[in-house]
Amino acid sequence: MKKLLSILAVGALVAVFAVATQAAAVGTNGSFESGINPGAFTMLSSGDNTSINDWTVSSGSVDYIGSYWQAADGDNSLDLNGNAAGSVSQTFDTVAGASYAVSFSLSGNPDAGPTAKVVRVSASGGSPASQDFTFDTAAKGNTKEDMKWESDTFTFTASGTSTTLTFASQVEGAFGPALDKVSIEETLPAATHTITASAGANGSIAPSGAVVVDDGDDQTFAITPNSGYKIDEVLVDGSDVGEVSSYTFNDVNANHTISASFELKGEGRDNDKDACKDGGWKNFSNPSFKNQGQCVSAMNHHDNDKDEDDNDNEIESHDDAKINSNSFNVNAHARFSFRDDEKDED
Numbered sequence: 001m002k003k004l005l006s007i008l009a010v011g012a013l014v015a016v017f018a019v020a021t022q023a024a025a026v027g028t029n030g031s032f033e034s035g036i037n038p039g040a041f042t043m044l045s046s047g048d049n050t051s052i053n054d055w056t057v058s059s060g061s062v063d064y065i066g067s068y069w070q071a072a073d074g075d076n077s078l079d080l081n082g083n084a085a086g087s088v089s090q091t092f093d094t095v096a097g098a099s100y101a102v103s104f105s106l107s108g109n110p111d112a113g114p115t116a117k118v119v120r121v122s123a124s125g126g127s128p129a130s131q132d133f134t135f136d137t138a139a140k141g142n143t144k145e146d147m148k149w150e151s152d153t154f155t156f157t158a159s160g161t162s163t164t165l166t167f168a169s170q171v172e173g174a175f176g177p178a179l180d181k182v183s184i185e186e187t188l189p190a191a192t193h194t195i196t197a198s199a200g201a202n203g204s205i206a207p208s209g210a211v212v213v214d215d216g217d218d219q220t221f222a223i224t225p226n227s228g229y230k231i232d233e234v235l236v237d238g239s240d241v242g243e244v245s246s247y248t249f250n251d252v253n254a255n256h257t258i259s260a261s262f263e264l265k266g267e268g269r270d271n272d273k274d275a276c277k278d279g280g281w282k283n284f285s286n287p288s289f290k291n292q293g294q295c296v297s298a299m300n301h302h303d304n305d306k307d308e309d310d311n312d313n314e315i316e317s318h319d320d321a322k323i324n325s326n327s328f329n330v331n332a333h334a335r336f337s338f339r340d341d342e343k344d345e346d
Helices: 292-317 319-345
Strands: 002-006 013-016 021-024 041-045 056-059 061-065 077-079 087-093 099-108 116-123 130-136 150-157 162-169 177-187 192-199 203-206 209-214 219-225 229-236 246-249 256-264
Touching (some): 056 162, 099 116, 099 162, 116 177, 130 150, 162 177, 192 219, 203 256, 219 229, 219 256, 246 256
Antiparallel strands (some): 002 177, 013 021, 061 077, 077 177, 099 150, 099 177, 116 130, 192 209, 203 219, 229 256
C-alpha cells in the first residue's frame, strides 16, 4: 500500500491513494516556502531550527535562497553551502519495514566551482543508509535564470518508528548543490499469512512447513505419495477435501493448515499388485517386504479381508430371512418324525 507523504506545503494533509482516505503528513515544507523572508538569500548557521519551518540546519551553514535564482517550486530553495559545506534535516514518523522514496529537485550554484555539486541524502537507521547525487553545472549549463533543475530519488527501508532525513553538501567552499521540492512516497510492507503444510509417512507435500504468503496471493501445494502408496486424505483447515494431488489456496487473507496422509495401494478396492513388481516391493516401509512374493501376498490379504467384510455384510443383511427359513425346516422335520412314530405304534 502506498501513500504520498508530500512535504511540499506546511501542514498539508496527504492523500492515502490506496485506500482513498487522508492522513497527516509525516513531513512538511518540502519547498521551503514557510519561514523567514530570505530576501535574495540569507545564510543560516548550524543549530538553526526556526528560520525554515520544520527544518534544522544540522551542520555547517546553508544559504536560504529567495529571489537570487529560479526555484524549482514556489519562490524559495536552498544552497547547501553557506560559507562552507552544510546540511539540513527533518525527522518524520515511519513504519519499520516500510519503503520510502524521497524525491527532490537538484541543481547547483552556477556562480563558481567546483562544477560537480555533490549532495549526500541519508536516512537514520535506513537501508541503505545514504546515497550521493551529483549535479554538474558545467555539463548542464545552468544559470540563475534557468537552474535546469533535475529530479532525483533516494529510496530506503525504515527500521524504526522515526527517521531523520538529511541532505548534506559534499563539496567545499561557498558554492554548493541547490535543493528544492522534497517529497516522500511511503510503501507499507504487504500483510502476510502463514499456511502450515504437513504430510504423514510414505508421502510428501510441497512446499512444506510454515509457508508465508502475501495477502491476496494464491498458493498451490502438491501432494505426492511414495511408490506403492496412494493418497488417503487431504485435510484443509481440518476439513477433508478428498484424495487430491494438488490444492490451491486462492486470494489468501488468513492463516491456514493443510495436511496429507497416505496408505498402501491395494487397501479398499484398489488392489494393485503391479506395485510389487520390478523391485517395487523394496519401496514399501510400513510394512516392509523381503521379496516380491511377500508383497503380493500382502496385497492378496488386503483383498481377502475386504471380500470377507463384504460377505459379512451380505450375511448380516439376510439374517432374518435365514432364521425364518431354519425355523420352517425344524418345524417340518418335527411333524414328519411324529407321523413315523405313530406308524410304528400301529
